[in-house]
Amino acid sequence: xxxxxxxxxxxxxxxxxxxxxxxxxxxxxxxxxxxxxxxxxxxxxxxxxxxxxxxxxxxxxxxxxxxxxxxxxxxxxxxxxxxxxxxxxxxxxxxxxxxxxxxxxxxxxxxxxxxxxxxxxxxxxxxxxxxxxxxxxxxxxxxxxxxxxxxxxxxxxxxxxxxxxxxxxxxxxxxxxxxxxxxxxxxxxxxxxxxxxxxxxxxxxxxxxxxxxxxxxxxxxxxxxxxxxxxxxxxxxxxxxxxxxxxxxxxxxxxxxxxxxxxxxxxxxxxxxxxxxxxxxxxxxxxxxxxxxxxxxxxxxxxxxxxxxxxxxxxxxxxxxxxxx
Amino acid sequence: xxxxxxxxxxxxxxxxxxxxxxxxxxxxxxxxxxxxxxxxxxxxxxxxxxxxxxxxxxxxxxxxxxxxxxxxxxxxxxxxxxxxxxxxxxxxxxxxxxxxxxxxxxxxxxxxxxxxxxxxxxxxxxxxxxxxxxxxxxxxxxxxxxxxxxxxxxxxxxxxxxxxxxxxxxxxxxxxxxxxxxxxxxxxxxxxxxxxxxxxxxxxxxxxxxxxxxxxxxxxxxxxxxxxxxxxxxxxxxxxxxxxxxxxxxxxxxxxxxxxxxxxxxxxxxxxxxxxxxxxxxxxxxxxxxxxxxxxxxxxxxxxxxxxxxxxxxxxxxxxxxxxx
Numbered sequence: 001x002x003x004x005x006x007x008x009x010x011x012x013x014x015x016x017x018x019x020x021x022x023x024x025x026x027x028x029x030x031x032x033x034x035x036x037x038x039x040x041x042x043x044x045x046x047x048x049x050x051x052x053x054x055x056x057x058x059x060x061x062x063x064x065x066x067x068x069x070x071x072x073x074x075x076x077x078x079x080x081x082x083x084x085x086x087x088x089x090x091x092x093x094x095x096x097x098x099x100x101x102x103x104x105x106x107x108x109x110x111x112x113x114x115x116x117x118x119x120x121x122x123x124x125x126x127x128x129x130x131x132x133x134x135x136x137x138x139x140x141x142x143x144x145x146x147x148x149x150x151x152x153x154x155x156x157x158x159x160x161x162x163x164x165x166x167x168x169x170x171x172x173x174x175x176x177x178x179x180x181x182x183x184x185x186x187x188x189x190x191x192x193x194x195x196x197x198x199x200x201x202x203x204x205x206x207x208x209x210x211x212x213x214x215x216x217x218x219x220x221x222x223x224x225x226x227x228x229x230x231x232x233x234x235x236x237x238x239x240x241x242x243x244x245x246x247x248x249x250x251x252x253x254x255x256x257x258x259x260x261x262x263x264x265x266x267x268x269x270x271x272x273x274x275x276x277x278x279x280x281x282x283x284x285x286x287x288x289x290x291x292x293x294x295x296x297x298x299x300x301x302x303x304x305x306x307x308x309x310x311x312x313x314x315x316x317x318x319x320x321x322x323x324x325x
Numbered sequence: 326x327x328x329x330x331x332x333x334x335x336x337x338x339x340x341x342x343x344x345x346x347x348x349x350x351x352x353x354x355x356x357x358x359x360x361x362x363x364x365x366x367x368x369x370x371x372x373x374x375x376x377x378x379x380x381x382x383x384x385x386x387x388x389x390x391x392x393x394x395x396x397x398x399x400x401x402x403x404x405x406x407x408x409x410x411x412x413x414x415x416x417x418x419x420x421x422x423x424x425x426x427x428x429x430x431x432x433x434x435x436x437x438x439x440x441x442x443x444x445x446x447x448x449x450x451x452x453x454x455x456x457x458x459x460x461x462x463x464x465x466x467x468x469x470x471x472x473x474x475x476x477x478x479x480x481x482x483x484x485x486x487x488x489x490x491x492x493x494x495x496x497x498x499x500x501x502x503x504x505x506x507x508x509x510x511x512x513x514x515x516x517x518x519x520x521x522x523x524x525x526x527x528x529x530x531x532x533x534x535x536x537x538x539x540x541x542x543x544x545x546x547x548x549x550x551x552x553x554x555x556x557x558x559x560x561x562x563x564x565x566x567x568x569x570x571x572x573x574x575x576x577x578x579x580x581x582x583x584x585x586x587x588x589x590x591x592x593x594x595x596x597x598x599x600x601x602x603x604x605x606x607x608x609x610x611x612x613x614x615x616x617x618x619x620x621x622x623x624x625x626x627x628x629x630x631x632x633x634x635x636x637x638x639x640x641x642x643x644x645x646x647x648x649x650x
Contacts, residue, residue, distance in 0.1 A: 090607055097447065115542070118570075119544070121447065121543035122448075124543020124544065125542060127543075217442070218450050218452075218453075219442045219445055219446075219449065220444045225550055225553075246443045249444065252552035252584075255577035255580050256584065259584030260588055264589060282415055
């Protein structure tokens with residue numbers, strides 16, 4: 001038995017926003033990358049190799065907010081986060097705020113396998129990449145005309161809407177007004193992730209993202225945080241989250257799914273739904289993908305849609321985008 | 326009913342390593358700072374104010390590895406991490422890798438209260454500090470002669486022990502050899518934290534640290550990570566961890582205590598012991614402090630000792646350092 005499940009982000013993914021041509025592009029991409037992961041597992045590959053492969057392919061595809069096509073920070077750069085976890089050993093690796101490493105997920109895996117650490121950040125993470133000979137690129141490698149245009153619009157909105165100080169005379173430190181947030185929500189989907197079960201019964205999870213459009217202040221969301229955006233334990237399940245990161249951090253969403261299974265005996269489906277409900281109670285929006293040791297998958301989300309695909313030897317391939325499919 | 330519990334780090338804290346003069350200093354410091362937090366709560370103050378006050382005082386005391394007296398990174402600087410969480414709302418704030426902010430815990434609280442984010446990192450977190458007028462200092466403010474001497478010894482050991490490449494010809498990327506690790510363990514204790522229950526029944530937790538001595542590559546441990554080093558939920562408990570951070574991250578240790586209470590109905594004591602046992606199974610060493618809504622406290626650790634103190638209206642004040650007290 002093996003199983004694989006991937007996501008390309010959750011958010012305001014509706015037929016009004018995604019036209020047919022774009023929908024077709026997403027379906028083709030999700031299906032192609034799902035197949036690569038499925039074939040690796042079908043050939044006896046490990047869950048860890050499968051999630052690393054799939055997330056690496058999603059990073060290279062400019063459709064998603066990870067690697068090539070990542071969101072652009074307020075400083076005008078792509079600042080990339082990724083994490084990976086091995087359910088067999090609870091080993092984990094993560095990087096946050098890297099700008100010049102071609103594959104953040106590959107660097108996260110190197111942190112797991114070739115250092116004694118779990119999370120490396122910023123310029124330090126890039127020094128580590130240099131020390132181990134990980135492939136580097138110019139930041140421009142990640143930047144696409146589409147994201148630059150979105151970024152320019154966000155900057156324009158911010159400058160028009162935002163006074164330099166708030167009503168109380170304090171410097172304005174939140175990044176967005178309420179109106180910006182509505183617009184921003186449409187931009188923010190695109191974090192990628194994958195969870196897998198391999199034939200040996202091992203689970204793994206991986207997540208990669210460019211984070212919020214026009215993010216400031218070295219903001220880090222849930223994607224590189226073990227327990228928030230990514231978790232995997234053979235005792236329960238593997239999880240990768242996507243959405244409004246701050247709420248997933250506060251809910252410890254990925255670990256919450258595993259904990260509900262381990263401590264209350266919940267099935268994967270109810271554990272995953274419970275974790276997303278908790279995020280929703282806090283006011284957060286997004287979704288997650290999860291797989292357990294029996295090959296069951298769960299893909300709950302409370303946003304309009306989530307780019308997703310999954311396959312087991314007996315079920316699928318399935319590709320879906322919208323909430324009504 | 327109110328209760329407060331604080332720690333000043335866990336590790337190889339034994340009567341062989343801590344002489345009587347140093348022991349007396351720690352007891353006086355722990356007792357004085359405990360009293361300040363207890364009095365705030367006894368006067369009707371909030372759990373959030375109490376943990377912020379206590380961790381701020383611990384940061385100012387050079388005995389601990391947080392704020393003044395923090396460990397020194399490989400780059401020769403103090404790089405500080407902190408986090409805080411409000412159990413009433415699950416609001417949280419954190420900073421990682423700040424070098425010039427006088428009180429990292431106060432900045433973490435500002436992230437929680439004055440931004441839409443949870444975790445800000447590095448130079449970006451310092452830009453945020455500048456934007457809100459948070460007090461800044463030179464990095465030298467945090468550096469003490471004692472820590473500089475420890476740092477020099479670690480650097481010496483590293484240079485003597487470590488080949489530039491490993492046996493396979495790859496650049497050496499783990500920070501320490503096995504021997505270094507033994508020495509390092511003696512250095513690493515000193516992370517500080519506090520958990521509190523206030524008279525309104527609200528819980529809060531806060532943690533602050535200088536991280537590992539001679540850390541490299543922008544390494545971040547559990548202290549600034551919500552769910553790993555810090556968690557608080559009125560539904561269960563408030564938790565602050567200390568120890569070998571990577572293991573606490575992999576175990577999602579702070580959230581694990583809360584999840585064991587919430588999902589398996591465990592009492593605080595068994596939930597806290599279970600979380601530390603999980604860390605121990607992974608090979609990790611350290612401890613945590615926790616308080617629940619009834620004012621029960623738990624202070625489990627699997628290291629030789631943990632600097633700790635706690636008080637409720639009917640119990641304490643207690644101050645302890647070693648494993649046999």
